[in-house]
Amino acid sequence: MGLPYANGPAHTGHLRTYIPGDAYTRYLKLFGYDVVFVCGSDTHGAPIEMSARQAGVSPRVLVDKYHKHYLRVFEKLRIDVDLYGSTEEQYHYEHVQEIIRTLESKGYIEARKVKLPYCPTCKTFLADRFLRGICPFCGELARGDECDQGCQRYLDADQLKEPRCVTCDSVAEMREARHHFLKLSMFNDFLLEFNEQLRGTAIARNYALGWIRQGLKDWCISRNLKWGIPYPDDEALTLYVWAENYAGYISFLQEWARQKGVDWKEYWGKDGKIINFIGADIVYHHAVFWPAMLKGADYGLPWAIVASGMVKVEGHVFSKSRGFYTLVEEDYVQNGIDLDAVRYYVLSYTGHTRDLDFTWKGFQTKVNNELVGILGNFAYRTLLFNYKNFGEIPSGSVKETTRNEISQAIEKIKEALSSFKFKEAVDRVMKLAAFGNTIFQQCEPWKSIKEDSELCKSDLYQCLQLLKAIAILVNPAMPTVAEKIWKYLGLTGDVHQAGVEDSLVPLVSGTKLPKPKHIFEKIPDEKIEKMTQILEARIQKALNQS
Numbered sequence: 001m002g003l004p005y006a007n008g009p010a011h012t013g014h015l016r017t018y019i020p021g022d023a024y025t026r027y028l029k030l031f032g033y034d035v036v037f038v039c040g041s042d043t044h045g046a047p048i049e050m051s052a053r054q055a056g057v058s059p060r061v062l063v064d065k066y067h068k069h070y071l072r073v074f075e076k077l078r079i080d081v082d083l084y085g086s087t088e089e090q091y092h093y094e095h096v097q098e099i100i101r102t103l104e105s106k107g108y109i110e111a112r113k114v115k116l117p118y119c120p121t122c123k124t125f126l127a128d129r130f131l132r133g134i135c136p137f138c139g140e141l142a143r144g145d146e147c148d149q150g151c152q153r154y155l156d157a158d159q160l161k162e163p164r165c166v167t168c169d170s171v172a173e174m175r176e177a178r179h180h181f182l183k184l185s186m187f188n189d190f191l192l193e194f195n196e197q198l199r200g201t202a203i204a205r206n207y208a209l210g211w212i213r214q215g216l217k218d219w220c221i222s223r224n225l226k227w228g229i230p231y232p233d234d235e236a237l238t239l240y241v242w243a244e245n246y247a248g249y250i251s252f253l254q255e256w257a258r259q260k261g262v263d264w265k266e267y268w269g270k271d272g273k274i275i276n277f278i279g280a281d282i283v284y285h286h287a288v289f290w291p292a293m294l295k296g297a298d299y300g301l302p303w304a305i306v307a308s309g310m311v312k313v314e315g316h317v318f319s320k321s322r323g324f325y326t327l328v329e330e331d332y333v334q335n336g337i338d339l340d341a342v343r344y345y346v347l348s349y350t351g352h353t354r355d356l357d358f359t360w361k362g363f364q365t366k367v368n369n370e371l372v373g374i375l376g377n378f379a380y381r382t383l384l385f386n387y388k389n390f391g392e393i394p395s396g397s398v399k400e401t402t403r404n405e406i407s408q409a410i411e412k413i414k415e416a417l418s419s420f421k422f423k424e425a426v427d428r429v430m431k432l433a434a435f436g437n438t439i440f441q442q443c444e445p446w447k448s449i450k451e452d453s454e455l456c457k458s459d460l461y462q463c464l465q466l467l468k469a470i471a472i473l474v475n476p477a478m479p480t481v482a483e484k485i486w487k488y489l490g491l492t493g494d495v496h497q498a499g500v501e502d503s504l505v506p507l508v509s510g511t512k513l514p515k516p517k518h519i520f521e522k523i524p525d526e527k528i529e530k531m532t533q534i535l536e537a538r539i540q541k542a543l544n545q546s
C-alpha cells in the first residue's frame with residue numbers, strides 16, 4: 001500500500017486509499033486467502049529536508065515524529081497491516097542498494113554529466129523542491145520536479161523557466177554535475193505490454209499507457225541532497241526518493257517474513273499476486289518507474305494497481321494549502337468521531353475511482369440514516385427483544401430463505417471484490433440488514449410471542465442468524481462494529497478469525513445473551529456544527545496566509 005510521507009499528519013487524502021486497502025485485505029482473509037499486508041513511512045526526499053530545516057530540527061527527528069504518528073493513526077483506524085516499516089531502516093537501505101547495484105551490473109543505469117540548477121548564494125545544487133520556476137507547458141508556478149499547482153506534469157529541472165532558489169530567491173544558474181540515470185527508454189515496449197495486461201482500476205492503466213505512448217525519457221535517480229539513502233559507491237549523492245520508497249513494499253515484506261521465519265518469495269512473485277493500493281497522484285511512479293526497476297532487477301511484477309479517485313472536502317478539491325482537508329487525529333479522534341463510521345463513509349460514499357466528497361453534513365446523514373437507521377436499528381431491536389424475552393438464543397433452525405439470502409450476499413460480495421468495487425460489497429451487507437428489518441417487521445414478534453411463542457422464536461432465530469452473518473461480512477469494513485455484534489450474540493472466540501462459511505453455521509440455541517447496547521449513536525446537529533466550524537477556521541487561516 002502506498003507509503004505515507006513522514007512530513008505531516010494523516011488527512012482525508014490518506015483515508016481514501018488506506019481504508020479501502022485495509023477493507024480489501026480483510027475481505028481476502030475472510031474468503032480464505034493467505035495475504036500479507038505491508039506499509040510503512042516514506043522518510044526521504046527534498047520536502048522532508050526542507051520541512052526539517054524550517055522547523056529547526058534534523059530530518060531524523062521530523063520523520064521519527066511522523067512515523068510514530070502513523071503507527072498511532074493506523075491503530076485507531078484499525079488499518080491492520082502485518083508490518084508497518086520505515087524506509088529509514090537499515091534493512092531497507094541494504095535492499096535498495098542491492099537493487100541499484102543489480103541494475104548497474106545489467107547496464108540499465110548510466111552515469112552522465114548534466115547541467116543542473118545551482119544557487120550561487122547558497123553554494124548548492126537545487127534539487128526538486130529547493131527550486132521553483134514557471135512550468136513550460138501551462139505557465140503556472142511549478143516545483144523543480146513537477147508542475148504541482150498547474151498541469152501536474154512530471155518535470156526536469158532544466159525545463160523550468162525563470163528558475164529560482166527557494167531558500168534565498170537567487171536566480172539559479174546551470175552548472176555541470178554527474179548523475180545516475182535509469183535508461184527508461186530501454187523499457188518502453190515492456191511497460192506498454194505490462195500496463196496493457198495490468199489488472200486493477202482502469203484509471204491506473206489508462207494514465208500510464210498515455211504517458212508511455214508519448215515515449216519515455218531516461219530518468220535521473222540520484223540527487224544532491226544530504227538526507228537520503230547514499231548512492232552505492234558514489235556517496236556524494238543520495239538516491240532520489242522515488243527510486244527507493246516503493247522498494248519498501250519488498251523490504252517490509254522481507255522483514256515480516258524474517259520475523260515469521262517464512263520465505264518472502266512465496267508472496268512476492270512466483271504464485272503470489274502483488275496488489276498495490278495507491279492514490280491517483282502517484283500512478284506515474286507505480287505504473288512506469290517501479291515496474292521498470294522491478295523488471296530490470298529481476299523481481300516479480302505487480303498483478304494489479306488499485307488507484308483511488310479524487311478527494312474533495314465540502315465540495316472543493318482537497319488542498320492542504322487552501323485548508324480543504326480534515327485531520328484524522330486532530331479532528332476525528334480528538335472529537336470522538338466514530339472511526340468505524342468514517343470507514344463506512346469512505347467505502348460506501350461512491351465507487352473507488354470516482355470523486356469522494358467529504359462533507360460533515362453528508363457524514364451525519366449517512367450515519368443517522370444508514371448506520372443508525374438500518375444496521376443499528378436491526379441489530380438493537382433483534383438483540384434487545386431476545387434478551388428481554390428469552391435471555392438466550394431461542395430454539396429454531398436456519399430456514400431456506402435465510403440461508404439463500406446470506407449465500408446470495410456472499411456471492412455478490414465476492415463478485416464485487418473481484419473488480420475492486422468496495423461500495424457494492426458494503427452496500428450488499430447493508431441490504432442484508434434491511435432484509436432483516438423487513439423480517440422483524442413482518443413477523444411482528446411483539447404479537448406472536450403471546451399468540452404462538454414457538455413461531456415467534458423461530459422467526460427471531462432467523463433475525464439472529466442474519467445478524468451473525470452481518471457481523472462476519474461487515475467486519476472488513478467496520479471491525480469494531482463486528483466485535484460488538486459478535487459479543488452481543490453471546491458468541492465466544494474472535495470474529496476476526498471467522499471464515500465466510502461461518503455465516504451459515506447455525507447459532508446454538510440456549511446460548512446466553514448479554515444485555516445489548518446501541519451499536520451506533522445518532523450524530524446531533526451541534527456536533528456537525530462544531531466540526532464544520534473547525535474546518536471553516538482552517539480554510540480561513542489558509543486564506544489569511546496566502
Ligand SMILES: [Zn+2]
Pocket residue numbers: 135136137138139140142147150151152153
Ligand atoms: Zn504545468
Ligand SMILES: [Zn+2]
Pocket residue numbers: 119120121122123165166167168169170
Ligand atoms: Zn539560495
